[in-house]
Amino acid sequence: MALVASTDFDTLPLEPTKRWLSLYDFVEKRLNETTDPREGISDSDMIEYCTILVSAAEALDLGEKFESFSIANVRDDFPLVRAQFISLATKLSMKNSTANAAYSVSIPRASKVKLFAQIERLRELVKSADFSPAQKKKLYAKLDELHGIVVAPRTDYAKLMAVVAYIAAGLGGTTAFLADAPEALATITAFVGEAKEQEEEEQRLLQADKEPLKIQDLRNSDDLGNEIPF
Template identity: 30%
Template sequence: MLKAISHETPADFDSLLRTSYMTIVTAAADELGVAGVQYVDQFDSVEQDVREFTRVVTGVVAKFRLRSSSGRVGRSVRLASRTKGIIESELSKLRDVVSNSQLEDVKKRKLLGKIEEFRTELHKERLGYGVAFSALVFLAAGVGGTTAFLADVPNAVTTIMHLIGQDKEKEEAEVLRLEGPPKPNLLADHTRAPSGKMSRHMDDDIPF
């Protein structure tokens, strides 16, 4: 995304592009409960902000990839058929944006491949949060230098993440309904204290 922004485009447009990217990715992280991703607005320029933001997001995505490669199953959600249908429609929009863009063919193939990777995950029994977040971050950054980014991509990505977030909340609510609230740990009622040497030894082990 940073490479797509050049001094040939107006500074206002570049700033809008950068802030839009951070807003989209932060919203996606919030919807999925991805920790460690926050909007950055602490440096003297938007360019510095987005570089720091990109550094943090890259680290989060790298963690997801390491977990996946090690075979560890991360958080996931079962999506409703209706949700999958709407997401498919949004993915088609993203596919059209990439196909009709003026991006280099190599970059187009990478982005289209990432869309297909997301589609594959979408139609599994459960959608992994890590795969979804990583793919959409890649897509948002990949088309960041195109006019379509501001016109279509934010809406498509935001809609997808919102739909996933809704199904996640429904699933969590259903689990809570079936299992009930977590039960407090009840300590055993030791009404009779040990006597003799054992009692003195236990007193010695208590740190207060």
């Protein structure tokens, strides 16, 4: 199953920055939905994921240069390329200050539990990575900050992305950290994006329910002729 169908592009915003960000969120969500937890991400999905986002960034002229990835070695290159997508998504989101000011979301309890699991996963990765004690202390502090952002009644998207950017910028250390950290970070942003979509859909439905039913007043209509409407 393809991650993106040609018709999926029809629903994306027209503005280039928002268009790429929406595509990124969509592809991350689809990747998480289609991946078998026991087998991990397939090579074909890795290739499609990288190709879609790189091609979209080039088509929209976002001015971002990505490290090239080899189809033959996509499994080795994927973590670094994915980290670059996280970095670009963070920078574009931070620049879009007007949207970020209003971009907060109430995350459902079930989703928060999953987010906390990813934060603890990152904490364990930091613990086992070959960072200096000072680096580990800074990363632990950022993970504590991330936990506080998620546990808040409404999660501030701009603050969350700033913390994700800090952690993504520090990718390195052991092979395990480089391989697993980008996936954990992408999962966090995908969960928050999905919660925002659900909240906005609920708001649209509530707004539709509040709109009064419009009944045409036909008492003085010429279309009635001599008929009495009641």
